[in-house]
Amino acid sequence: MFSIGQLSKLTGVKIPTIRYYEQMGLIAAPERSEGNQRRYTADGLGRLSFIRHSRDLGFSIENIKGLLELSQHPERPCQDAHSIAVEHLKDVQNRIAKLRRLERELKRISKCDAGNIADCAVIETLADHGLCETEH
Amino acid sequence: MFSIGQLSKLTGVKIPTIRYYEQMGLIAAPERSEGNQRRYTADGLGRLSFIRHSRDLGFSIENIKGLLELSQHPERPCQDAHSIAVEHLKDVQNRIAKLRRLERELKRISKCDAGNIADCAVIETLADHGLCETEH
DNA sequence: CTTGAACCTATAGCTACTAGAGGGATTATA
DNA sequence: TATAATCCCTCTAGTAGCTATAGGTTCAAG
Numbered sequence: 174m175f176s177i178g179q180l181s182k183l184t185g186v187k188i189p190t191i192r193y194y195e196q197m198g199l200i201a202a203p204e205r206s207e208g209n210q211r212r213y214t215a216d217g218l219g220r221l222s223f224i225r226h227s228r229d230l231g232f233s234i235e236n237i238k239g240l241l242e243l244s245q246h247p248e249r250p251c252q253d254a255h256s257i258a259v260e261h262l263k264d265v266q267n268r269i270a271k272l273r274r275l276e277r278e279l280k281r282i283s284k285c286d287a288g289n290i291a292d293c294a295v296i297e298t299l300a301d302h303g304l305c306e307t308e309h
Numbered sequence: 310m311f312s313i314g315q316l317s318k319l320t321g322v323k324i325p326t327i328r329y330y331e332q333m334g335l336i337a338a339p340e341r342s343e344g345n346q347r348r349y350t351a352d353g354l355g356r357l358s359f360i361r362h363s364r365d366l367g368f369s370i371e372n373i374k375g376l377l378e379l380s381q382h383p384e385r386p387c388q389d390a391h392s393i394a395v396e397h398l399k400d401v402q403n404r405i406a407k408l409r410r411l412e413r414e415l416k417r418i419s420k421c422d423a424g425n426i427a428d429c430a431v432i433e434t435l436a437d438h439g440l441c442e443t444e445h
Numbered sequence: 446c447t448t449g450a451a452c453c454t455a456t457a458g459c460t461a462c463t464a465g466a467g468g469g470a471t472t473a474t475a
Numbered sequence: 476t477a478t479a480a481t482c483c484c485t486c487t488a489g490t491a492g493c494t495a496t497a498g499g500t501t502c503a504a505g
Contacts, residue, residue: 176502178451188452189494197492208501210452223436229445230435231411234492244432251421251429258419258431265415269408275367276401283394285387293387295394296380299366300359309365312471314482324483325463333461344470346483370461 174204175213184221191221197234199224199241232261274307281306310340311349320357327357333370335360335377368397410443417442 181188194200200220204212213221223244227237236257243254278298285294298304317324330336336356339349349357359380363373372393379390414434421430434440 176451187494190492192453193493206452206501208452210501219436222438226438227435228492230414240432240435243426243429244436247425247427249426251423251426251431254426254429254431255419255421258415258421262412262415262419265408265412269405269412272401272405272408276398276405278366279394279398279401283391283398285391285394287387289383290379290385290387290390291383293379293390295387295390296376299363299376300355300380302358302362312482323463326461328485329462342470342483344483346470364461 175218177211177213180213180218180221183218184225186221186225194221194224199234199238230261231265232257236261271309274309278305278307278309311354313347313349316349316354316357319354320361322357322361330357330360335370335374366397367401368393372397407445410445414441414443414445 175183177188177191180186181191186194191200195202200217203214203217206212220241223241224237227240232240239257240254243249243251282295282298287293290296311319313324313327316322317327322330327336331338336353339347339353342348356377359377360373363376368376375393376390379385379387418431418434423429426432
């Protein structure tokens with residue numbers, strides 16, 4: 174049996190976050206000690222690790238709920254899990270593409286070597302979208 | 310003079326967002342009509358366009374406050390504006406790097422062609438960090 | 446038995462908005 | 476000029492995914 178602090182250390186998930194996950198229904202409310210403190214089993218540890226890892230990979234709480242549900246039913250077809258992952262991959266790729274356009278623009282405008290604000294390319298570009306090279 | 314709705318259409322910033330910016334101190338409270346409705350000048354339009362554009366480029370409200378402050382003082386050196394932009398650029402580059410690691414991992418795990426959850430690579434990888442190829 | 450660390454609940458705050466309720470103002474048309 | 480349609484007002488609460496704080500209780504070591 175682990176206390177919430179031990180679980181936190183083992184998984185790297187902060188204590189208030191664990192309680193938050195419980196509130197959100199991601200993990201079941203665990204048993205309690207006589208003094209009303211949470212006591213987790215190895216099962217709880219596994220589930221929280223799954224969540225931690227999924228969050229690291231950027232899955233939303235809602236997606237993780239779905240994935241956890243699926244993982245409880247080994248006999249089901251895995252299409253659903255697959256499409257959640259693929260959707261998320263698409264999302265990640267979109268975000269990368271968008272950030273790279275920003276990167277280009279920021280690189281360009283931050284090359285400013287003016288002496289004062291009046292001629293600063295950063296300020297000038299922000300004030301006038303027309304000066305941008307890419308769309309956003 | 311523009312109403313808030315006209316300003317919204319001209320800049321692409323939604324009406325509640327404009328009011329929110331006013332509340333946050335990004336834009337000054339404009340004059341009001343006799344019936345207490347906001348009336349904006351061309352100046353207000355310029356300022357909101359600046360904000361819109363900066364937000365599009367991912368600058369935070371706090372950063373934008375700083376940049377707006379700077380843009381009001383054309384005689385000052387532009388180092389501050391420059392370093393805000395460079396900091397932001399670094400941040401964007403970090404995020405890109407992180408997302409690309411995720412992309413690799415997600416691509417790998419979503420190649421799963423198992424029939425059911427029991428053998429699904431997606432679920433399996435999420436449950437066990439040890440199966441990952443890159444750190445995160 | 447005492448002390449200090451760990452734990453409890455409940456509430457509020459963070460970013461950057463968005464949505465809704467319940468009302469008043471403005472404008473176009475009849 | 477009346478009225479309907481559209482716009483606008485404030486205020487409050489909700490979104491994601493936590494984090495922080497206050498005020499109190501329990502646990503484990505010495």
